[in-house]
Amino acid sequence: MKKAIFSLLCGMSFGIAAAVHAQGLHATMFVKVVDAEPQDSLGAFFYPYKLKVIQDFDIRPLSCDTLSLKLENFSFFQTLRAEGDPDFALIPDMNVCSRNGQAPYHDTDYTFDGANLSIPVPADAATHIRIEYGYYSDLCFRTHIVPMGCGLLQYDFGWNSWYFKGDDGHVEFDKVAFDIPDTVCFFINGESIAEADGTVSLDLAQHRYDDISFHIADKKWYDPHPVRIGDIRCDLLLSKRDTSEVENEIPVPLAQLPDSLIADRKERIGRIIRSLHGLFPESKAEEFTILEDDLRTEDEKYAYGRAVHMSDREHAVFIDRSYWLDPSLTHELVHCFLNYNYDRIDARYFFDESLIEYFANYVYYPDPNERDEAFAAKLEYFENLPGDKDISIFDISRNYVDTRSGDGTHGIVYHKVPARIHEFAQKIGTERFHEAVRKFNLRLEQGDAPDFEDFGRILRDSGVSEEDWLQFVRSI
Numbered sequence: 001m002k003k004a005i006f007s008l009l010c011g012m013s014f015g016i017a018a019a020v021h022a023q024g025l026h027a028t029m030f031v032k033v034v035d036a037e038p039q040d041s042l043g044a045f046f047y048p049y050k051l052k053v054i055q056d057f058d059i060r061p062l063s064c065d066t067l068s069l070k071l072e073n074f075s076f077f078q079t080l081r082a083e084g085d086p087d088f089a090l091i092p093d094m095n096v097c098s099r100n101g102q103a104p105y106h107d108t109d110y111t112f113d114g115a116n117l118s119i120p121v122p123a124d125a126a127t128h129i130r131i132e133y134g135y136y137s138d139l140c141f142r143t144h145i146v147p148m149g150c151g152l153l154q155y156d157f158g159w160n161s162w163y164f165k166g167d168d169g170h171v172e173f174d175k176v177a178f179d180i181p182d183t184v185c186f187f188i189n190g191e192s193i194a195e196a197d198g199t200v201s202l203d204l205a206q207h208r209y210d211d212i213s214f215h216i217a218d219k220k221w222y223d224p225h226p227v228r229i230g231d232i233r234c235d236l237l238l239s240k241r242d243t244s245e246v247e248n249e250i251p252v253p254l255a256q257l258p259d260s261l262i263a264d265r266k267e268r269i270g271r272i273i274r275s276l277h278g279l280f281p282e283s284k285a286e287e288f289t290i291l292e293d294d295l296r297t298e299d300e301k302y303a304y305g306r307a308v309h310m311s312d313r314e315h316a317v318f319i320d321r322s323y324w325l326d327p328s329l330t331h332e333l334v335h336c337f338l339n340y341n342y343d344r345i346d347a348r349y350f351f352d353e354s355l356i357e358y359f360a361n362y363v364y365y366p367d368p369n370e371r372d373e374a375f376a377a378k379l380e381y382f383e384n385l386p387g388d389k390d391i392s393i394f395d396i397s398r399n400y401v402d403t404r405s406g407d408g409t410h411g412i413v414y415h416k417v418p419a420r421i422h423e424f425a426q427k428i429g430t431e432r433f434h435e436a437v438r439k440f441n442l443r444l445e446q447g448d449a450p451d452f453e454d455f456g457r458i459l460r461d462s463g464v465s466e467e468d469w470l471q472f473v474r475s476i
């Protein structure tokens, strides 16, 4: 029986994002990826690796007597797992110390309730406070989703905090460096610079996100297969975990994958990327890593996927294996080709998710009849969801699904609006619609911050009537 798997596409969140941009608190951060320690409560039973994080805060501008820091959001899955089980702390060991100028560090008192860290600033005129702690990745891949064995660890700030910020939600980093062992692949949401000492630092001048997020993948679980599609390079990292061995306590990577599976994956990725390159030849995306694993809930209701934009050129996409068999992988790849800058455009969920999902289905279903059926099924799915049907995409402040009740705005973002876009594109001419998207992208690229009204203007300039445009706007 085919199970209906709900894809947790990468734009969805489980918490309310806080974005306070106060100025002042400066810090540096050093992150070392080390082998997990079996004596920790989580330890090596769940994780092959943990982080050792050092955050150094320069407190000279502070005029208060206490440094208040916080971990601002917790993973939905972590919260579930931690309910009633205090041993499941993500932070197994913490130490706080301070110093004045170049004097040696000495231990400093602090209180930490699992979210808020309060450090009285020592009376001896300390200038720096250092926090050292161990940190395990979110639990979702390993306990709620898969018992163990998956080699992908996420430190994704949108999912849960892995470093401390000021209690106003802000910290300004002057340097962020990573020490990564050769046994893992490293994917971060920004350009990285290889340092002479073997560490990697984040190019903070180029970094365009509020938060620093990264993933590491344990190489022993993945079989690398480079694919070349024209000028585009793609590294497939195919899972070597035997899906029939999910219940096995100590899984062992497969020695080799079946040739037919490798050929199938290569063929699929070639087809998708050729189509996307044909649609968006101006895109700078030219290097991809696509990592597959079992990233779905035990009840098979939810599957995880995410695109990480390392630069305009380079992207990493992590997917559950089921993503190969529906438009979900294509969705993540469209994100890479249409790499919208979230902060600069209005109608955020229209551009950054609904339009992406429209193109994902357009590409995934090249046959026009199958495509029509797919979009019709989306509308039907939306109509059958509980809740208010009259909410516009422009009135949504949050893109989410409650994985327990099924409530949320996902029906509007991923089902209703993509289907309406398809109807509209067919009405005005699909090629005309796609050309308007390309023109809009070009203006974004040129930095003149076009908005949704500009998108409408581009369409009307191409011959779409005012009436058709307004009818479309009302329909979404």
Ligand SMILES: [Zn+2]
Pocket (backbone or CB within 6 Å): 009, 010, 011, 012, 331, 335, 352, 353, 356
């Ligand atoms: Zn998405």
